[in-house]
Amino acid sequence: MELMKSRKISGDDLYRMIDVDKNKVIELSEMEEEIGKLDGDFSKKEMKSIHDFFDINNDGKVEELEFLSQVQDGTKKYEKYL
16 A cells, blocks of 8 residues: 555556556466566565455456455555554
8 A cells, every 4th residue: 555655556557557468357477577566575475465465256366346445445444544
């Protein structure tokens, strides 16, 4: 959430940035590559945890609604602690 706020990136924008092949799902490899470009400080294990956080139905892919739901929930929690 802090990365999104500091770079003024919306959830929709971030989703579109990560979904490089535009197939409406984010694979772990896409997330590793694109988030790594924004902030290269994540280990593979951390990136897998981030991907799993967004993958609500545990099918190995992050669909847009899953992603946006988690971003919205995370934003509320993040702003609560500021």
